[in-house]
Amino acid sequence: MHSMTGFGRGVAEQDGSTAVVEVAAVNSRKQSDIRIIMPRELAALEPVLRQRVQERVNRGTLAVTVQYTVAPERRAAALSVDLRLGAEAARRLRELAVAAGLEPRLTLADLLAVPGVIGDSTESPAELVRDLAVEALEEALDGLRSMQRAEGGKLREDLDNRVAALRDQVEAMAARTDEALLLQRQRLHDRIALLGVDLPLDDERLAREVAFYAEKSDITEEIVRLRCHLDRFGDLLAEDRDVGRELEFLCQEINREATTIGNKTSETGIAAIGISMKADLARLREQVMNIE
Numbered sequence: 001m002h003s004m005t006g007f008g009r010g011v012a013e014q015d016g017s018t019a020v021v022e023v024a025a026v027n028s029r030k031q032s033d034i035r036i037i038m039p040r041e042l043a044a045l046e047p048v049l050r051q052r053v054q055e056r057v058n059r060g061t062l063a064v065t066v067q068y069t070v071a072p073e074r075r076a077a078a079l080s081v082d083l084r085l086g087a088e089a090a091r092r093l094r095e096l097a098v099a100a101g102l103e104p105r106l107t108l109a110d111l112l113a114v115p116g117v118i119g120d121s122t123e124s125p126a127e128l129v130r131d132l133a134v135e136a137l138e139e140a141l142d143g144l145r146s147m148q149r150a151e152g153g154k155l156r157e158d159l160d161n162r163v164a165a166l167r168d169q170v171e172a173m174a175a176r177t178d179e180a181l182l183l184q185r186q187r188l189h190d191r192i193a194l195l196g197v198d199l200p201l202d203d204e205r206l207a208r209e210v211a212f213y214a215e216k217s218d219i220t221e222e223i224v225r226l227r228c229h230l231d232r233f234g235d236l237l238a239e240d241r242d243v244g245r246e247l248e249f250l251c252q253e254i255n256r257e258a259t260t261i262g263n264k265t266s267e268t269g270i271a272a273i274g275i276s277m278k279a280d281l282a283r284l285r286e287q288v289m290n291i292e
Helices: 040-056 072-078 083-099 108-112 125-194 204-217 220-238 244-264 268-288
Strands: 006-014 017-031 033-037 059-069 079-081 118-120
Touching (some): 006 125, 017 125, 033 040, 040 125, 059 125, 083 108, 125 220, 125 244, 125 268, 220 244
Parallel strands (some): 033 059
Antiparallel strands (some): 017 059
16 A cells, blocks of 8 residues: 655766656645656656656656756767868858958857857767666655555554444444334333323334334444445455555445435434544545545
8 A cells, every 4th residue: 555645766877977856746636647847858758757657656646856967078979060061151151251341250159150060969968868867767766655655554554443443333323223213212102191192112003103213214224334335445455556546435435324324313322423423434534535
């Protein structure tokens, strides 16, 4: 299990050239939302880096920052001067000056201003640092996943405790079901007595009213489904994979069953447990939102 938040940093060096990559991740409801921040001249590397991140991270908003330096020797080797073009440009510029009646005085700056006289070799900065950037990214992702895994372990422990508390609340509701029927029978009897009617507790008419109440407020099915959902929740927490979306779905189902119980029952004890359960469930959902 992984948390969706974390940070990793990687550095790769070779022959004086360096690439530094940092990856920061935060929660997101989407699949992996990746933003890559790097110098424009490295734009050709973005598809490669993006694919590597997608292969390692399933969900979350990620900011990938890439910085680099190229060894001076490699920069110098990448510089090219077109001597033939420079000589031809000098000749034509002198001819132009003579034709215009100007003194044909040329400087090095004049020649360097001619497009193509000086430039970089065909090897772009992206090609120069590609392998270093990929290596640094892998190191950064290793650090990120390690942090996310450690935090995920803590989240699993917290969620286990919260699920155990929800189970206790479900069983407390189930235990009060029979008591709720007895209390309803007594309430009906007491109300009838207030009207001056002497009706024994085992009267058939009273029994019919209690049976109607029992059918209307029966929460057996909801209790069974809650037990199933919580068992599945616990099973998912024990699995060694990313289960965030499945846990989110189960939280929705558990909340729906708890809401149905609250709408069905008028027994104050069960209603109070239901209110507490929904409050605990809200906190559970907040934690689940951190899981990949």
